[in-house]
Amino acid sequence: xxxxxxxxxxxxxxxxxxxxxxxxxxxxxxxxxxxxxxxxxxxxxxxxxxxxxxxxxxxxxxxxxxxxxxxxxxxxxxxxxxxxxxxxxxxxxxxxxxxxxxxxxxxxxxxxxxxxxxxxxxxxxxxxxxxxxxxxxxxxxxxxxxxxxxxxxxxxxxxxxxxxxxxxxxxxxxxxxxxxxxxxxxxxxxxxxxxxxxxxx
Amino acid sequence: xxxxxxxxxxxxxxxxxxxxxxxxxxxxxxxxxxxxxxxxxxxxxxxxxxxxxxxxxxxxxxxxxxxxxxxxxxxxxxxxxxxxxxxxxxxxxxxxxxxxxxxxxxxxxxxxxxxxxxxxxxxxxxxxxxxxxxxxxxxxxxxxxxxxxxxxxxxxxxxxxxxxxxxxxxxxxxxxxxxxxxxxxxxxxxxxxxxxxxxxxxxxxxxxxxxxxxxxxxxxx
Numbered sequence: 125x126x127x128x129x130x131x132x133x134x135x136x137x138x139x140x141x142x143x144x145x146x147x148x149x150x151x152x153x154x155x156x157x158x159x160x161x162x163x164x165x166x167x168x169x170x171x172x173x174x175x176x177x178x179x180x181x182x183x184x185x186x187x188x189x190x191x192x193x194x195x196x197x198x199x200x201x202x203x204x205x206x207x208x209x210x211x212x213x214x215x216x217x218x219x220x221x222x223x224x225x226x227x228x229x230x231x232x233x234x235x236x237x238x239x240x241x242x243x244x245x246x247x248x249x250x251x252x253x254x255x256x257x258x259x260x261x262x263x264x265x266x267x268x269x270x271x272x273x274x275x276x277x278x279x280x281x282x283x284x285x286x287x288x289x290x291x292x293x294x295x296x297x298x299x300x301x302x303x304x305x306x307x308x309x310x311x312x313x314x315x316x317x318x319x320x321x322x323x324x325x
Numbered sequence: 326x327x328x329x330x331x332x333x334x335x336x337x338x339x340x341x342x343x344x345x346x347x348x349x350x351x352x353x354x355x356x357x358x359x360x361x362x363x364x365x366x367x368x369x370x371x372x373x374x375x376x377x378x379x380x381x382x383x384x385x386x387x388x389x390x391x392x393x394x395x396x397x398x399x400x401x402x403x404x405x406x407x408x409x410x411x412x413x414x415x416x417x418x419x420x421x422x423x424x425x426x427x428x429x430x431x432x433x434x435x436x437x438x439x440x441x442x443x444x445x446x447x448x449x450x451x452x453x454x455x456x457x458x459x460x461x462x463x464x465x466x467x468x469x470x471x472x473x474x475x476x477x478x479x480x481x482x483x484x485x486x487x488x489x490x491x492x493x494x495x496x497x498x499x500x501x502x503x504x505x506x507x508x509x510x511x512x513x514x515x516x517x518x519x520x521x522x523x524x525x526x527x528x529x530x531x532x533x534x535x536x537x538x539x540x541x542x543x544x545x546x
Contacts, residue, residue: 133333136374140329152353160359169358175395175491176402176444176484186407190365199370203326210373218373224413226341226378237379239413243444245481252469255419255454258461259511267511269520270466276473277466281419281451286461317520 127217136208143198143206151200151207159197163189191215228279233315233322235278250276254283261287264307268314272323279324280315282307332375342378343417344371350396351387357396360384364404372414379415381451389502390457392421393434395495401438402445409446418442420452420472424498425463425508427526431455432533433498435468436475437491440542443479444487450476455508462510467522467530475537478544486541493540 131139146155163169167189169182177183194215198207226237228249237249252271259267264285271277285293285303293303308325315323335342346367348354354363364384371377383392384400391397405416422434435453442450450472456463479487511517514526522530534544 131374133329133336133376137329137333139374156353156363157355157359160354160362163362164356164358169362171357171361171399171403174488175398175441175495176488177406178484178488180410183403183406183410186361186365186403187411189362190369190404190407193362193366194370194373197366199367199374201326208374210370215369215373219369219412219414221376222372222414223378224415226415237415237448239409239415240446240448241409241413242446243480243482243484243487244446247473247477247480248443248447249449250469250473250476251417251449251451252466252472253451254464255421255452255458257454257456257458257464259464260462263462263511263517266515266517266520267462267464267466270511270515270522271469272466273520274466274470274473276477277469279449283464 127211127213130217130221131210131214139208140201140204140206143201143204143208145205146200146207147205148200148202155197159193163193166192229322229324231322233320235324249278251279251281252277253281255281257283258286259283261285261290264310265314265317268311269317272315272318272320280311282311282325336376342376343381344375344377345381345383346371347383347385348400349385349387350400357399361400361403364400365407368404368408368416379417379449381417381419383419383421385421389423390421391423392419393423393438395499398438398441398495402441405442405445405447415449416447417449417451418447419454421454421458423457423502423505425456425460425506426465426468426511427509427514427529428506429529429533429536430498430501430506431468431508432471432530433494433536436471436533436537437494437498439472439475440479440487440491443476444482444484462512463508465511465514465522467514467526471530471533474544475542478542490541494537497536
């Protein structure tokens with residue numbers, strides 16, 4: 125059946141709220157491994173030894189197995205202890221809403237992230253940075269600048285400040301917010317120092 | 326629920342939404358194929374239920390805590406190829422090598438994943454969190470340099486040729502997982518005032534590039 129409409133965040137919440145009750149233990153230890161194993165067998169998924177796939181039919185079966193896994197299993201919400209369910213047409217309706225192209229950054233430092241389709245000649249966007257690794261306050265800007273100054277780097281991914289004004293940036297405290305705001309300032313300063321002020325962060 | 330509430334705000338004001346997910350090979354999802362199936366399912370779910378604009382993957386190895394092991398590279402490659410061949414979704418991957426900066430192993434690990442992500446059709450490469458991303462100040466721009474250079478050299482290659490390179494490259498560093506070099510901090514790898522890499526790191530980088538060329542990767546510059 126065709127989807128009634130695209131599932132937005134509000135519909136997602138409602139489906140969680142009205143979803144089937146399930147414990148985290150049952151989800152982790154029974155439902156996920158059982159269904160994943162079932163899909164592997166149903167679609168005869170076996171990668172063999174090669175790291176990159178060369179069998180187009182296997183790749184397509186893996187995609188269908190993933191769709192089936194999502195329909196059969198749903199998505200778990202540990203806070204509510206429920207799982208939402210979704211139909212096949214609703215998945216494809218959601219995929220249609222996703223952008224095929226994103227503009228990242230501004231001005232001369234802007235880059236485009238477009239669907240590539242296989243190993244095309246167009247290189248992927250290179251996002252350089254510590255990727256959430258911990259970074260000292262005293263060298264944060266310089267470390268980010270070391271990425272921003274690399275010609276192959278298109279955008280920046282931040283690290284995490286361990287301290288802000290010498291104070292631990294503890295989770296769920298106001299210091300966490302102060303640290304996050306400082307990270308944004310330091311990242312922007314680093315791209316300016318590298319001569320690329322419009323780089324996407 | 327905090328995440329859903331924040332998502333409601335971000336989507337309302339029109340922010341760009343990236344959904345991140347790191348499936349654990351050897352965890353609840355089980356083996357390589359089962360983890361890849363769950364990876365595809367959750368990637369699709371991030372677009373279908375959480376308004377994702379692009380998806381950041383990161384299959385991670387339960388024993389090693391890295392994304393650069395053969396098994397996690399396979400999960401990432403197959404999941405990306407499956408979605409790439411059947412949709413126009415924007416797919417990214419993140420980098421957690423075992424070794425620390427200023428070591429050939431760290432650069433080879435990063436290059437291997439860049440080769441896999443590029444050849445499997447991903448649109449964005451995000452990294453790199455050297456030393457598994459858990460040690461303070463052990464990340465530098467030089468790892469991003471090799472990520473970009475390896476990616477550029479891979480673009481357009483035949484998949485069978487890329488697999489041949491990976492068959493030599495991945496075992497060359499995997500054998501060192503139990504004794505991986507810790508590497509150096511950013512302060513030891515760069516002049517912090519000028520933000521220039523040290524001569525030592527440049528030499529290590531050149532050796533890693535030479536190694537990649539020996540394996541068959543056609544790096545021009």
